[in-house]
Amino acid sequence: MEKFITLALLITGMAIGHSQTNKELVEKACYSYIEGFYEGDSAKLKACLQPELNKFGFWKNKDTGEYKQVDHMSFDQALAYAENVKAKKNFAKPDAPKQVEVLNIGNNIAAAKVTAWWGIDYMLLSKRGDKWMIEQVLWEGPYEEKS
16 A cells, blocks of 8 residues: 555656646647637637737739738737637638647747648747747648648
């Protein structure tokens, strides 16, 4: 019985002592970003986006095949977009792409690639206290599945 109690205490201590790695925290911010837009969850976006967000991208015209730069999306516009998704129940399909690839992590900065239903996003993040926050996003769409 004593060995069991010792083992239980050891496991509990390991669970309490486990802190997420920077990679896990960057991934968490990126998944919150995707889920915020997919689920219409502005709280998830608030948790991962800097209020000074700088997001812009390029959208491919399906008729001409040419890409055109799309207007900048601010923090407030991102939240409004999510709220619109929720209000209209215009959620992402269950099989929509949802991938995060952490490209690099420094002491206070990181870069990641996100693949979502709308396309590919490259994002720059900064460490704020113990959280990683998305500062800038450059994206391209629509999503094109690579074979």
